[in-house]
Amino acid sequence: MSSNPALERDPRRADAVAGTVSRILRLVKSGPELRAVESGEIDAVMDPETGSAVLLPEAQTALREDKARARSLLALCADWFWEQDEFYRFVSHTGAASGGSGIYDESIIGKTHRDPPFDAMSEADWETHRRLLEWRANFRDLELRCTDRAGQARWVSISGEPIFDEQDQFKGYRGTARDITLRKQSEALGQKPTRLARDTLDALGVEVCVLDSAGTVVMANRPSLAFAAGARGIGAKVPEGDNYLEACDKARGNERADGAAIAAGIRQVIARESPLFHHEYVCNSPSGRCWINLTVTPFPGDGASRVVVSRENITERKRMEISGSGAGRKDEEPPPGSGSKVAKGAPIANKLLAALPRKEYQKLVGGFEEVTLTYGEILYEPGDPIRHVYFPNDALVSLLTTVEGHQALEVGLAGREGMVGISAALGVEVASVRALVQATGTALKMNAVRFRKEFRKSLPLQSELHRFINAKLAQARQTAACNRFHVVEARLARWLLMTRDRLRSDQFLLTQDFLADMLGVRRVGVSLAAGALQKRKLIGYSRGKIRILDRKGLEAASCSCYKFVKALL
Amino acid sequence: MNAKNEKGKDPGATVETVVVMRLYIADNAPNSARAVANLEVICKEYLGSKFRLEVIDVLEYPQRALADGIVVTPSLTKVSPSPVARIVGNLSDKSSVLHALGIKESLQ
Numbered sequence: 001m002s003s004n005p006a007l008e009r010d011p012r013r014a015d016a017v018a019g020t021v022s023r024i025l026r027l028v029k030s031g032p033e034l035r036a037v038e039s040g041e042i043d044a045v046m047d048p049e050t051g052s053a054v055l056l057p058e059a060q061t062a063l064r065e066d067k068a069r070a071r072s073l074l075a076l077c078a079d080w081f082w083e084q085d086e087f088y089r090f091v092s093h094t095g096a097a098s099g100g101s102g103i104y105d106e107s108i109i110g111k112t113h114r115d116p117p118f119d120a121m122s123e124a125d126w127e128t129h130r131r132l133l134e135w136r137a138n139f140r141d142l143e144l145r146c147t148d149r150a151g152q153a154r155w156v157s158i159s160g161e162p163i164f165d166e167q168d169q170f171k172g173y174r175g176t177a178r179d180i181t182l183r184k185q186s187e188a189l190g191q192k193p194t195r196l197a198r199d200t201l202d203a204l205g206v207e208v209c210v211l212d213s214a215g216t217v218v219m220a221n222r223p224s225l226a227f228a229a230g231a232r233g234i235g236a237k238v239p240e241g242d243n244y245l246e247a248c249d250k251a252r253g254n255e256r257a258d259g260a261a262i263a264a265g266i267r268q269v270i271a272r273e274s275p276l277f278h279h280e281y282v283c284n285s286p287s288g289r290c291w292i293n294l295t296v297t298p299f300p301g302d303g304a305s306r307v308v309v310s311r312e313n314i315t316e317r318k319r320m321e322i323s324g325s326g327a328g329r330k331d332e333e334p335p336p337g338s339g340s341k342v343a344k345g346a347p348i349a350n351k352l353l354a355a356l357p358r359k360e361y362q363k364l365v366g367g368f369e370e371v372t373l374t375y376g377e378i379l380y381e382p383g384d385p386i387r388h389v390y391f392p393n394d395a396l397v398s399l400l401t402t403v404e405g406h407q408a409l410e411v412g413l414a415g416r417e418g419m420v421g422i423s424a425a426l427g428v429e430v431a432s433v434r435a436l437v438q439a440t441g442t443a444l445k446m447n448a449v450r451f452r453k454e455f456r457k458s459l460p461l462q463s464e465l466h467r468f469i470n471a472k473l474a475q476a477r478q479t480a481a482c483n484r485f486h487v488v489e490a491r492l493a494r495w496l497l498m499t500r501d502r503l504r505s506d507q508f509l510l511t512q513d514f515l516a517d518m519l520g521v522r523r524v525g526v527s528l529a530a531g532a533l534q535k536r537k538l539i540g541y542s543r544g545k546i547r548i549l550d551r552k553g554l555e556a557a558s559c560s561c562y563k564f565v566k567a568l569l
Numbered sequence: 570m571n572a573k574n575e576k577g578k579d580p581g582a583t584v585e586t587v588v589v590m591r592l593y594i595a596d597n598a599p600n601s602a603r604a605v606a607n608l609e610v611i612c613k614e615y616l617g618s619k620f621r622l623e624v625i626d627v628l629e630y631p632q633r634a635l636a637d638g639i640v641v642t643p644s645l646t647k648v649s650p651s652p653v654a655r656i657v658g659n660l661s662d663k664s665s666v667l668h669a670l671g672i673k674e675s676l677q
Contacts, residue, residue: 033641033657041658043598044627044642046634053627053634053642059598066597166630 017057023047024054078176079156080104083163085172088112088133103146103156104177113158119145136162136170143180155184207311209238210299213270215245218306234259234281234292236311244309254374255283262294269296269307280314284377291318319387342368342444349393350444351417352468360460367454368444373397373437375509379420380431389421389451390414395441396502398518399433408434409483409520410495411476415502418468424448425455425465438514439503471568478561486559488521489529493558495519496539496548501566506548533557588620588670589648593639596628600659604643607660615672645669 024045028034036042043059046052055063074081081094082104089112093104103117114121121129121144132139140159148154160175201208201221209220217240234255238247245266251259258281265277277296282289293314299306342365348354353361373379373395380386382402390397397420399412411433414420420435420443429448446454455461482491495518499508515526530546533539538554540547548554555562592608594601605624612620627634627642637646640657647654647670656669667673 028640030640036641036658039658041600041661042641042643043600044595046627046631046639046641048635051635052631053595055595055598055628059595059600062599063596 020054020057024056027054074176077178078159079179080177081174082108082158082160082177083172083174084112084160086170088173091172103148103154103179105149113144117146117148118156119147133173138162139175143184154179154181156180205313207236209240209244209309211244211266211270211307211309213305215243215266215270217242217244234262234283234294236283254372255281266296266307266309269298270305272298272305284374289315289377291315341366342370349416349442350391350419352419352464353391353444355464356458357460360458363458364446364454364461367446367450369446370442371445373441373443375437375440377437379435379437381434382432384431386421386424386429386431386448388445388448389419389424390443390445391419392416392443392502393441394439394503395437395443396439396499397443398436398438400436400517401433408517410518411479412472413438413498413502416504417502418472419465421448421451422465422469422472424451425469427452438510439499439508441503471565474568475565478564482559482561483520486561487529488519488525489532490557490559491519492526492529493533493538493554494562496546497551497554497558497562498565500548500551506551508546509544510546511544586619586650588616588650590620590670591623591625591637591646591648593625593627593634593637593642593644593646595642596626601643603659603661604645607663608645608666611660611663611666611670615667615670647671 024037025034027045027047028037033042037045037056040058042056044053044055047054079095080103082090083092085091089110090104090108093108095104108115108117114126129139129142138159138161141157142159143155143157146154146156156177157180158175158177160173163171163174165171198221202223204221204223207221207223209217212218217238220238220240234248234251238244245263248259248263248266258279262279262281265274265279268274269277275298277294279294281292281294283292284290291314293312295310295312297308299308348361353364356364368391370393371390373390373392379388379390379397392415394416397414398410399414399420400408401411402408414435421431423430423432455465482494486494492515495515499510500506512523512526512530515530516523519526530539530541533554534541536553536557538548538550538557540549590608592604594604608622612622625633627639634642639646643659644655644657645660645666650671654669654671656666660666
């Protein structure tokens with residue numbers, strides 16, 4: 001027993017050891033016990049006098065080391081050690097870690113894991129935990145939020161096991177607790193990249209959405225408002241949960257073909273028949289034509305056949321391309337959805353152009369491009385640069401002036417008898433009125449730069465346009481007077497006749513709202529006027545469809561301005 | 570013990586003999602820990618599941634040890650079948666443990 005050199009080196013310990021040994025030898029008298037003591041196989045000897053066990057020095061040392069080891073291991077895996085009574089109230093606590101954040105301190109004695117500083121568990125969480133406790137089950141890694149003495153939010157992870165006494169009576173729980181605040185914080189930080197990615201998507205000037213195999217939008221970014229305002233047309237702003245393919249199928253009018261093409265392309269990428277689908281199309285927006293570049297790609301690293309659709313507004317680029325490829329450049333590519341070059345021998349529908357000597361017209365024709373102007377399309381807004389001029393064939397374009405606080409008012413009408421963008425001839429490059437297509441039809445379009453060049457060179461074109469401008473001025477003067485003095489009914493008749501002349505058709509589509517804008521009156525005024533003309537069987541009007549039944553009668557009903565303006569042109 | 574072994578092979582034939590033991594130890598002190606480990610090995614090898622063992626920590630329950638006439642720990646007491654037998658020490662001498670438990674090693 002005195003084999004431990006450490007004990008021999010410490011005289012006081014040695015004395016104590018000697019005392020213990022003599023005490024043990026006094027207690028152990030009989031043969032086998034004594035032999036076992038001498039051979040070092042014994043840890044403790046019972047002392048009937050004190051009613052306790054006397055540990056042998058080596059066992060004492062070993063147990064002390066054991067405890068120290070357990071403590072240090074505990075400190076490694078836990079910050080605190082706690083014990084609760086049968087009502088889950090804290091009866092003791094030990095901070096294994098130095099410092100700590102003051103969760104398990106004196107103040108928790110008598111409290112439970114449901115009381116402060118622990119934040120209240122939700123009813124459901126508590127119910128689950130309480131059931132475990134009632135089953136006297138061990139629990140591991142229960143995460144609780146709490147508030148430390150400094151008022152800082154912290155997280156602890158607790159594990160516990162039930163304690164039973166000798167009679168197997170439940171005495172409470174004991175367990176460990178770890179401060180996991182740092183981990184929780186880093187977890188929260190870990191979620192940030194997801195948010196960052198989302199914010200980045202939203203900040204893009206591109207509309208991006210992810211579709212599942214059925215075409216339903218599972219994720220869509222929210223591009224900045226500035227972009228969204230210009231984003232129109234097929235597939236614009238389809239919200240999450242809606243079906244993108246259906247939205248494409250719903251496209252009507254001249255968007256129908258694009259809608260069908262896009263839907264088919266998306267289906268191909270979903271079926272993985274194609275690794276990429278690309279479509280460029282034009283749509284109309286309040287600020288004019290808008291070019292959209294749509295790309296469909298498979299969703300990366302994904303077994304499910306999801307796809308990513310991105311729509312980019314490339315209007316600026318397109319406009320620059322078009323204006324950049326100025327006059328005389330043969331490589332100008334017509335924008336998609338628009339027309340083709342005009343053959344030199346083709347018949348001339350536009351009266352202005354038809355009035356030019358054939359030779360002069362031939363000089364211009366290389367710069368023309370036949371395009372379809374669609375009802376509702378806006379060619380310019382006031383303040384827009386005039387990039388093109390248009391000579392309508394059978395399209396009809398209204399020129400509208402907007403006065404702040406009021407609805408738009410028509411101040412001019414351009415059809416086959418004239419042109420749109422006349423200011424370009426006068427050296428003004430910015431539109432002063434809104435040019436709104438009022439009847440779908442074709443027009444010859446020319447780059448404004450080239451038009452100015454041609455205008456400067458060609459005397460016949462100059463004289464023809466001067467005549468036209470003069471007529472337009474007269475028309476504007478007359479219209480101003482007409483709008484002021486003539487009754488709505490007469491003005492409506494005039495307007496319908498002017499439209500008829502330009503469209504060369506007795507029937508056209510017009511809503512009352514539109515007519516109200518044209519005439520600068522309220523809708524009800526249009527209703528009354530149209531009703532009166534209808535009553536006199538001069539026109540038929542139903543659901544936006546207008547039919548001129550009696551042209552002569554309508555001319556009689558119109559104000560003198562009609563004849564005056566007609567004579568000018 | 571041959572007969573007992575046969576019973577073990579056919580447990581439904583007669584009532585099994587279960588060895589009831591008490592091991593007195595001092596917490597996790599070296600000899601106590603060794604005694605627990607040694608006894609576990611012997612029980613597994615020779616008794617299978619036919620034993621009941623109660624382990625008593627004399628540091629926690631000294632009165633029980635005193636009542637049972639225990640002088641030193643570790644101590645192993647065979648309570649039944651009779652006769653009662655006792656062996657002290659860390660139980661590293663397997664043959665003396667078997668002898669105390671009334672198991673004949675040679676026949677196993």
